[in-house]
Amino acid sequence: MLRRAPNVLSLRLTALLCVTFAALAAAAQEGREHFVPLFVADADPDGRQGFLRIVNHSDRGGAVQIYGIDDAGERRGPLELSIDALETVHVNSKDIEDGNTTKGLSGELGAGEGDWRLLLYGGGLDIEPLAYIRTMDGFLTSMHDVVRETALRHRVPIFNPGSNDNQRSWLRLVNPGDAAANVTITGRDDTGATSVDPPRVTIPAGAAVTLSAQDLEAGAGGVNGQLGDGAGKWSLDVAADRPILVMSLMTLPTGHLSNLSGARPEYRGATGLWRIAFDDAAGGEGYLLLLPDSRMYAWLPESADTNRIARATYETATGTVSGSGELFESGNIQLVGADVSGGSEAFSFTAEYRFGDWVRGSYTPAGGSPRSFHGWAFTGFERGGSNVAVAGLWSPTLGDDADLPGELEPDAGGDFELDFTANGIRCEADGVLAPVNPAFAAYEAAPAVRCLVLQFPSGTVELILAVMDSDGAPGGGDRALGLVVIPDDRKIALGALFDLSRS
Incomplete structure (x- = not known):
């Protein structure tokens, strides 16, 4: 039955917490654990009934042990279900709670607090438990899925x-x-x-x-x-x-x-933000950002003193992503006469991924050797983009030693100013930050930038802010990768990690 949370003062957790060594030793002989996330109680007020279909794929019979854990956390059981070779057995909520020897069940769970979740052990049997909810008119719904x-x-x-x-x-x-x-x-x-x-x-x-x-x-x-x-x-x-x-x-x-727990794992392809590590262990952690419009940005530390910024476009196939673009050296900005310049080189990359989960691949500078990486996704990246969510003072984690040392303070409308000094050259920028896509915590702006007597009008500079969670603060959205890229013939890019202080 779908009920509110039970009173925490009445939760009976002793059976779950007091697991003895003998029970653990017995569990080691029970074989693979099979989990049913929701099995409604027999007393469901709407007349729904839990329905469990257990398939034995083995060519021999045996016993299946079934434990129930109610919503208060009390563990009951085990029941033992006798099942023949290649047999399929059906049991329901009443069978589980009251017992049913005609179906090969010995033992019973009794009535619990709220609904059940079930643990099944087949010993050496290859069993497949399938869980459903059946309504009074016979409608059947699968209860296998949980949210990824x-x-x-x-x-x-x-x-x-x-x-x-x-x-x-x-x-x-x-x-x-x-x-x-x-x-x-x-x-x-x-x-x-x-x-x-x-x-x-x-x-x-x-x-x-x-x-x-x-x-x-x-x-x-x-x-x-x-x-x-x-x-x-x-x-x-x-x-x-x-x-x-x-x-x-x-x-x-x-x-x-x-x-409705299931999702389409292939939807939106490779879009996401990953924290990556490199197989050569040089430079520390990096970040890979794939935007839904096929743009790729990355923060690629190569040594203690050198960070690369990647800017590219990508294509996807099933489970793979590849692309090409330019590699910039973060913070490399030189005064050349009355102008400034940085520099870049071409590169390509390829990777395998699972959406919202892992990525592994490599990037290769033109004429260079591949550098392999692997990493894990920030799923908080999917929480959506809102200017209100990033309003506040963003400060670079390394302060004045960061490649992009200025503080960024957008207001609730996204308006911001950014003053920074790179390699002794002081610059000022202002613009409006807005979500790249309302589904993702990534923001962009086309700020106007002024360095010394030089001016870069809006449209020639890209500012990207990819928001993530700091360690130990799930849902906080208080850390971000910030990148400023001038991709014209000056080839300048600056980046840093930022922490948010909300006003």
């Missing part, structure tokens, strides 16, 4: 507003660990506006909570903060300080329930 996770972040692409009573959205958060998980939920509505006071909730060890859209919008049901009243539907970014499982569910007045 990368680096403790989960993206929910569609979530109905609380005002929609005909299609109610629910967010189910499961903490399988042995310590409390702190969760922050950032919402973005259909106009691209983000929640000012993101909802926060703590999930006790082993417990699960199910929150309605009304809970998240109003800060009810044990939630601190609120989404507020958005326009249209929401997309959610769920960040936690410990591993959790997330499900996006929808219920109808008829009692029907849908699992």
